[in-house]
Amino acid sequence: MKSFSYKRARAIFLKEFKHIFRDPFTLMMALLLPLAIVLILGNSMEFNIKSISMAYLDHDKTQSSRKLVETFASSDYFKPYTVESPAAGEADIRREKARMFLFIPPDFEKEIMAGRKGKVQILLDGADNSTISAVMNYLNTINMNAIYKIKDIPVSKDSLLDFRYRYLYNPELNSQWFSIPGIAAVIIALVAMMLTTLTICREWETGSMEMLLSTPATALEIMIGKLFPYAFLSFGGFIVVFFCAQIIFGVPFVGSYFNIILGTLLFIIGYLATGMFISVVSRKQEVAVQYAATIGLLPLSLLSGFIFPIEYMPDIYQWIASVFPARFYMELSRDQFLKGSSFTDLWFLFFVLGMQALVWIAACVLKFKRSIE
Amino acid sequence: MSTMVDVRHLFVRFGDFTAVRDVSFTVEKGEIFGFLGANGAGKTTTIRVLCGLLLASEGRVFIDNEELIAGHESLIKSKVGYMSQHFTLYDDLSIRENMDFAASLRHMNHAEYLKNRRDLLDFIGFNEDLTKVVRDLPTGIKQEIALCVSLLHQPKIVFLDEPTAGVAPVARHRFWELIKKLVAQGKTIFVTTHYMDEAENCGRIALMRSGELIALDSPANLKQNTFHKQLYHLSPITTPVILPDRNLFDIWEPYGQNYHAVFKNDTDISIVRKHFNIQKISPSLEDVFIQLVEGQTR
Numbered sequence: 001m002k003s004f005s006y007k008r009a010r011a012i013f014l015k016e017f018k019h020i021f022r023d024p025f026t027l028m029m030a031l032l033l034p035l036a037i038v039l040i041l042g043n044s045m046e047f048n049i050k051s052i053s054m055a056y057l058d059h060d061k062t063q064s065s066r067k068l069v070e071t072f073a074s075s076d077y078f079k080p081y082t083v084e085s086p087a088a089g090e091a092d093i094r095r096e097k098a099r100m101f102l103f104i105p106p107d108f109e110k111e112i113m114a115g116r117k118g119k120v121q122i123l124l125d126g127a128d129n130s131t132i133s134a135v136m137n138y139l140n141t142i143n144m145n146a147i148y149k150i151k152d153i154p155v156s157k158d159s160l161l162d163f164r165y166r167y168l169y170n171p172e173l174n175s176q177w178f179s180i181p182g183i184a185a186v187i188i189a190l191v192a193m194m195l196t197t198l199t200i201c202r203e204w205e206t207g208s209m210e211m212l213l214s215t216p217a218t219a220l221e222i223m224i225g226k227l228f229p230y231a232f233l234s235f236g237g238f239i240v241v242f243f244c245a246q247i248i249f250g251v252p253f254v255g256s257y258f259n260i261i262l263g264t265l266l267f268i269i270g271y272l273a274t275g276m277f278i279s280v281v282s283r284k285q286e287v288a289v290q291y292a293a294t295i296g297l298l299p300l301s302l303l304s305g306f307i308f309p310i311e312y313m314p315d316i317y318q319w320i321a322s323v324f325p326a327r328f329y330m331e332l333s334r335d336q337f338l339k340g341s342s343f344t345d346l347w348f349l350f351f352v353l354g355m356q357a358l359v360w361i362a363a364c365v366l367k368f369k370r371s372i373e
Numbered sequence: 374m375s376t377m378v379d380v381r382h383l384f385v386r387f388g389d390f391t392a393v394r395d396v397s398f399t400v401e402k403g404e405i406f407g408f409l410g411a412n413g414a415g416k417t418t419t420i421r422v423l424c425g426l427l428l429a430s431e432g433r434v435f436i437d438n439e440e441l442i443a444g445h446e447s448l449i450k451s452k453v454g455y456m457s458q459h460f461t462l463y464d465d466l467s468i469r470e471n472m473d474f475a476a477s478l479r480h481m482n483h484a485e486y487l488k489n490r491r492d493l494l495d496f497i498g499f500n501e502d503l504t505k506v507v508r509d510l511p512t513g514i515k516q517e518i519a520l521c522v523s524l525l526h527q528p529k530i531v532f533l534d535e536p537t538a539g540v541a542p543v544a545r546h547r548f549w550e551l552i553k554k555l556v557a558q559g560k561t562i563f564v565t566t567h568y569m570d571e572a573e574n575c576g577r578i579a580l581m582r583s584g585e586l587i588a589l590d591s592p593a594n595l596k597q598n599t600f601h602k603q604l605y606h607l608s609p610i611t612t613p614v615i616l617p618d619r620n621l622f623d624i625w626e627p628y629g630q631n632y633h634a635v636f637k638n639d640t641d642i643s644i645v646r647k648h649f650n651i652q653k654i655s656p657s658l659e660d661v662f663i664q665l666v667e668g669q670t671r
Contacts, residue, residue, distance in 0.1 A: 207459025211460050214457075215478040
């Protein structure tokens with residue numbers, strides 16, 4: 001027997017092509033997935049983050065201070081708005097209404113005219129590492145442009161303004177403090193989705209679903225009965241991740257246990273229901289895993305805010321990201337670990353996570369009912 | 374006898390495909406009713422409708438004089454027991470856990486459940502530890518316990534969809550002894566099987582082909598009505614086998630290495646005798662099945 005037969009290899013080659021062209025999912029994976037990733041990455045990896053919301057308080061109220069604010073406004077990068085007090089500026093950062101707060105002290109112009117460096121204070125949201133490096137780059141450019149506008153002299157290193165930075169919630173800009181709560185969200189979502197992705201398929205494949213359906217058990221009872229054990233299991237996973245974050249990585253937790261537990265439970269239920277929906281739709285375990293990997297992982301990694309900030313993406317990606325609970329939980333998790341906003345500050349996130357969980361469960365039940373009818 | 378199942382002009386369609394077409398029959402109380410057909414003939418689809426798992430596209434179904442109406446299947450589900458083609462019990466649960474689960478799904482009173490469980494396990498002669506995990510049980514025992522599970526809520530009729538598929542012959546025989554005992558206790562059994570020897574145990578048999586009911590009668594009548602002429606068993610005596618002219622036969626079917634045949638004219642037997650030993654035989658249910666279900670589709 002020959003060690004390599006062209007005819008045999010060709011026969012296998014042709015057979016494999018037939019499999020590929022008769023399996024729409026493989027075709028989709030091969031052709032549409034790269035397209036989707038390129039589109040998402042292309043738009044989300046926008047390093048020129050623009051329209052960064054900036055609160056400011058001008059206590060100097062001089063031509064120079066106005067020119068400084070004007071420099072921020074005339075760049076496309078910042079969207080300044082004034083606030084009443086430093087506390088209001090800080091509160092806006094906590095609520096994520098502003099990403100930074102610029103405070104111009106009363107003697108700003110006097111200092112510059114005396115040939116000294118004009119000092120301003122800039123508070124930055126240290127809980128958002130994904131935008132902070134871009135913001136810092138812009139601030140250097142702004143500094144040069146501002147001093148040129150104010151003094152109308154060629155810019156030198158000595159003539160620059162003195163920007164005093166303070167990073168709120170993460171004073172040393174520790175990247176783990178930012179990434180670990182995000183990783184926690186991704187892990188919990190992945191585990192939750194994988195747990196339920198197979199559960200309905202398995203019952204169909206073994207035939208046990210028929211036995212279940214021959215009893216008076218309803219679609220809703222089956223769905224709820226299947227979902228909640230995995231919710232407890234996933235919550236156990238969350239507790240492990242939560243303590244790992246604090247003990248091993250030293251990430252502080254300044255939020256409320258009630259907020260994080262409630263948010264996590266809603267988030268887990270949302271993702272369990274997403275996994276179950278995939279299970280109901282696909283009916284076969286191997287197909288379900290492929291769907292979960294594609295439908296689940298892609299939005300989780302690229303459209304959750306884990307790597308790229310959602311708020312600076314084009315609207316269409318923001319809408320797609322809003323379908324999945326990860327986007328909102330990511331915000332909640334980072335907030336509770338580093339900022340500790342109150343329930344009333346975060347009510348909208350809880351509301352959205354709750355609604356998403358309900359919608360996914362309803363979709364599961366309806367799809368399941370239709371599939372058995 | 375009164376009627377337990379009454380199916381009237383049943384149609385089941387999946388899009389453009391009609392899986393069950395204008396099927397009507399009745400099953401009497403205390404009967405073993407066999408439902409036979411080739412794969413894809415519509416047997417399982419019909420059973421699913423009768424168990425309330427699937428909605429009929431057209432037609433009416435009555436179980437124990439109660440009409441099966443969309444949205445009110447639970448009424449019917451309390452009257453029927455179902456043992457599916459593929460699944461018997463959850464392998465990773467113990468016998469007791471499987472039975473507890475089935476009882477809970479049907480909201481059974483605990484005392485009633487315990488009594489029924491004991492009675493059913495006695496019925497199948499099972500005295501072993503109920504904490505045994507199902508995966509460790511022999512297939513035959515698994516089937517018997519699955520039968521008990523389907524009977525826990527004391528249904529009036531039990532639907533058994535190929536209950537002995539993959540089960541060893543001795544265990545199959547034992548299983549059918551249990552079915553007969555159940556019928557003696559007044560239960561109605563609706564069974565599908567691919568084993569023709571098992572089908573001989575049925576009081577009546579319905580034969581399905583391509584979604585249609587093509588015959589319904591007792592095994593004896595089916596044999597008599599299908600074969601109007603003498604059936605012969607032909608064993609080849611020459612090697613290689615010299616096949617006779619097929620025009621000599623009304624029926625010519627391979628049967629292992631032999632053949633079952635009906636001659637057009639018995640006078641032609643002498644022509645074939647040169648190459649075959651020929652014996653007169655009574656038709657089996659398998660002959661009927663091949664003739665009615667498979668023969669006509671060839």
